Amino acid sequence: xxxxxxPKERQKKQLERKLDRRASYDRILIVSEGSKTEPNYFRExxxxxxxxxxxxEVRPSELGTAPIQVVQYAQSIxxxxxxHRNIQRRAFEKVYAVFDRDDHESYHDALALAASLDGxxxxxxxxxxxxxxxxxxxxxxxxxxxxxxxxQVPLHRDEVMRRLKTHIQGYDKGAGNAFAITGAHLAIATHxxxxxxxxxxxxxxxxxxxxxxxxxxxxxxxxx
Numbered sequence: 109x110x111x112x113x114x115p116k117e118r119q120k121k122q123l124e125r126k127l128d129r130r131a132s133y134d135r136i137l138i139v140s141e142g143s144k145t146e147p148n149y150f151r152e153x154x155x156x157x158x159x160x161x162x163x164x165e166v167r168p169s170e171l172g173t174a175p176i177q178v179v180q181y182a183q184s185i186x187x188x189x190x191x192h193r194n195i196q197r198r199a200f201e202k203v204y205a206v207f208d209r210d211d212h213e214s215y216h217d218a219l220a221l222a223a224s225l226d227g228x229x230x231x232x233x234x235x236x237x238x239x240x241x242x243x244x245x246x247x248x249x250x251x252x253x254x255x256x257x258x259x260q261v262p263l264h265r266d267e268v269m270r271r272l273k274t275h276i277q278g279y280d281k282g283a284g285n286a287f288a289i290t291g292a293h294l295a296i297a298t299h300x301x302x303x304x305x306x307x308x309x310x311x312x313x314x315x316x317x318x319x320x321x322x323x324x325x326x327x328x329x330x331x332x
Contacts, residue, residue: 113140113222116126119248125297133199133330133331134163134165134200134202134228134330135163135164135165135199135201135202136163136164136165136200136201136202136203136204136326136327136330137165137182137185137186137200137202137203137204137209138150138164138166138167138204138206138323139167139169139178139181139182139185139203139204139206140166140167140168140169140178140206140207141169141173141175141178141206141207141208142168142169142173142206142248142261142281142282143168143282144168144281144283144284145219145248145281145282145283145286146168146206146248147166147167147168148282148283148284148286149248149286149287150164150166150240150323150327151166152284152285152286152288152301153287153324153327153328154166154235154327156287156288156291157327157328157330157331158331159327159330159331161306163330164327164330165195165200167181167185167193169181169182172214173185173207173215174213174218175205175207175208175212175214175217175218175219175241175243175325176214176216176217176218176219176221177214178206178207178217179205179206179207179218179221179222179225179241180221181205182203182204182205182239183203183221183225183229183239186198186200186203187228187229188237190209196232197232198229198230198231198232199220199232200231200233200237201231201235201237201238202237202239202240202241202326203229203237203238203239203240204240204241204323205218205222205240205241205242206242206323207241207242207243207244207245207246207247208244208245208246208247208248208265208319209243209244209245209310209314210246210247211263215313216242216311218241218243218328219241219243219310219311222239222240222241223236223241226238226239226240227239237263238297240319240322240324241310241319242317242319242320242322242323243310243319244317244318244319244320245308245310245312245313245314245315245316245317246262246264246265246268246313246314246316246320247268247269248264248318248320249265249268249269250263250268250316250317250318251297251298251301251318251320251321251324252276252279252290253268253271253272253275254296254297254300254301254304254318255275255290255293255296255297256272256290257271257275257293258292258300259300259304259316260304260316261316262314262315262316263316276289279308282306292326294328297320297321298324298325301318301321302321303319304316304317305317305319305321
């Protein structure tokens with residue numbers, strides 16, 4: 109009998125292999141505003157800690173870069189999956205939408221939408237999932253800057269970038285190896301971000317804040 113090598117059959121086999129590789133820890137979907145910087149960073153962590161790609165899916169938003177679009181795309185991927193990328197419907201325990209405050213008009217609407225979805229969506233195991241906005245004020249680069257400086261006052265995103273470039277020569281949006289470059293200072297960055305979180309939140313902009321620390325702690329401790 110001739111072997112069925114149709115695109116549909118190949119896709120089915122790819123999915124079966126992916127499910128076989130899945131580990132016992134939570135399945136996590138990360139959707140980011142940025143198309144390079146944030147996805148590259150989280151994929152670096154995934155590789156460094158040898159997390160299964162079947163458990164940790166990292167995708168840039170394909171609806172747009174406005175915060176509300178990031179949250180909507182995360183919801184869409186969770187509820188509808190993506191057969192072209194072998195992402196099954198409702199195949200996650202935790203969903204994270206990563207975006208910056210910047211000057212986005214939909215920022216607070218995105219926070220509200222994410223909060224309304226948290227604990228109100230069920231996955232393929234009929235479990236209520238965690239759906240969380242991972243916001244940074246003013247930008248993701250604040251998290252990187254905290255590896256080198258203790259920031260306590262509001263900074264414009266341009267100033268954050270200027271300072272970061274004094275520590276990481278040639279840094280630019282979309283740059284790779286950010287985790288490898290900053291990893292040695294992860295403990296102090298975590299401490300500084302947690303200190304900020306005790307004073308401020310995603311809702312107290314323009315005060316400095318980043319929830320990236322929560323996602324990084326989850327990923328680095330995922331395997332126990």
